[in-house]
Amino acid sequence: MPEETEGPDRTGRPWTDEETARIVALVRDGADEHTVTLRARRSTTSVVHRMRRMLPLEHRSCPAxxxxxxxRGHLRDPDYDWRATMLLTPPPRPVVRSPDIVRTGVAGLTDGxxxxxTxxxxLDDRAATADLRERLVGEVRDRGLGRxxxxxxxxxxxxxxEPFGVRDLDEWVHRWSEAVGLGVSRFPDYPPWQ
Structure with missing residues (x-):
């Protein structure tokens, strides 16, 4: 069976210096990716990855x-040291801060x-729809801002x-908070006297 049709029987085995040098010789001689892959007896992905490591760092992201x-272009230069280039490791990827979550609508409002x-x-039932009032009260409850x-x-x-003669402020505030669905009393509950 000829070497070109043997297939990727070297898959999973470590690369040897001789195999890598054979790839370089094939590329210098004008072989295409398919021929290099067959002669290397490895998968196309593995061969392309190996060749990509021979490229300078700034060219390693080129399409497969x-x-x-x-x-081939770099190997035309007789002074190109592909062995030294393979030892180079790319710099770490930049730390990219994920974008801040931008909330819109009721959830996007600051507490104040x-x-x-709300x-x-x-204060005015005509100022908004029932749905908006429910969403506002729900958000107030979720954030603990009822008080x-x-x-x-x-x-x-x-x-x-003074103008309306409100005498029992505590009672008015309590009734209002119950009526709008907040149910917050003016004074916190204290434990009973012992």
Whole structure:
């Protein structure tokens, strides 16, 4: 059986210096990738990888079908030291910081903006759809900002106390927080007296 048709029976075995030198000689003589692969008796991927390592670092990323022509071009130079080039290792890949997650919509609001917008929307039922109110209240709950929204409402009611005659501020704040779905009492629950 001729050597060209023996196939990749060297697959998985370590490369020898003689095999690598044979590849260089074949490429210098004008052999194409298919011929080099058959004569090396290895897989095409393995042979292309080996030839790619003979290229300078800046040329190693060339497409697979361009490896043989690129190597042939370098081997035309009698001073090209492919053995030394194979010992070079590429620099480490740059550390690329993943992009920041940009949130949009209700989830993209800062805590302060979420508190202010939620309070404003909850003050006037006509200001937004029921879906938007539910999403705002849900986000406020998820972030644990219910207390801040209720504090905003308490501050708002304090400014209205005199003109509207609001006497029991605590009761108004509690009823409002229950009505809008926040259910936050003005005072935290304390354990009973022992």
């Amino acid at each position: 079908d361009m490896v043989v022509p690129a190597l 903006d979420l508190v202010g917008i 309070h404003s929307v909850l 801040q929204v209720v504090d905003s409402h308490e501050t708002y009611l304090t400014t209205l106390r």
